[in-house]
Structure formats: structure tokens, C-alpha cells
Amino acid sequence: MMKIEDLRTKSDDELKDQLESLNKEAFNLRFQAASGQLENTARVRQVRRDIARIKTIVAQRQAEKAA
Template identity: 50%
Template sequence: MKASEIRSKDAAELGKELESLLRAQFSLRMQRATQQLSNTSQLKKVRRDIARVRTIMAENAGK
């Protein structure tokens, strides 16, 4: 997900997006722990998307 896509969303949508990303991260961690995750690069992508969303949320809170 690109930062420009995230910036176009309002606070409620960002909250929902963050929640879904955190759920996805948990699911991926459980798959990795049970040796079911074949593409481990997904973890890195989700982690970075979470960081992007949180950064945009912090920027919007400062305005």
C-alpha cells in the first residue's frame, strides 16, 4: 500500500485499516509458528504497512 493511498483516507478508515493489518500480522505470525507460512516476506510487508498507517495517523493528529 502506498502512502498516497493512506493519506487519502480519513481517521475512521485509517483505524479500520490498522485493525485489519494487525489481524493479518497476527495470522501470519501464527502461520510462521506452525510452519505453514511459505512466503515469509509477507510479514515484512505487513509490518511496514502498519508503520505507514501509524505514521499518517500521527501526522494527522498533530494538525
């Protein structure tokens, strides 16, 4: 699980790269769950929440630029 403070210190490009990586991982986890091969079911929740954290930070930065 990522800390919000760590994410806030990253640049927009780093956040974009990490978001892309997490989206790929979420896809793979869903695929594993559908095929019955998923062992760590808690990881799905962690990835979803990390994606939400990054999206929130990106939205906040965009709102600050617009204001």
C-alpha cells in the same frame, strides 16, 4: 504494499479499520510462522511496514490537530 499517497487520502475511520485488519493479518502470519505453515515470508515484512505507514499518518494528523 500500500502507497503513502493512497493512505493520505483516506479518512481517519478508514485508516483505523485498515490498521485493525492489518494487525489481525500480522497475528495470523506470526501464528503460521510459528507452526511452520507460512509460505510467503515476505508478507510479514510488508504487513509490518504498512502498519508503520498507517501509524505514521495517524500520528501526523494528530500533531496537526494539536498545533
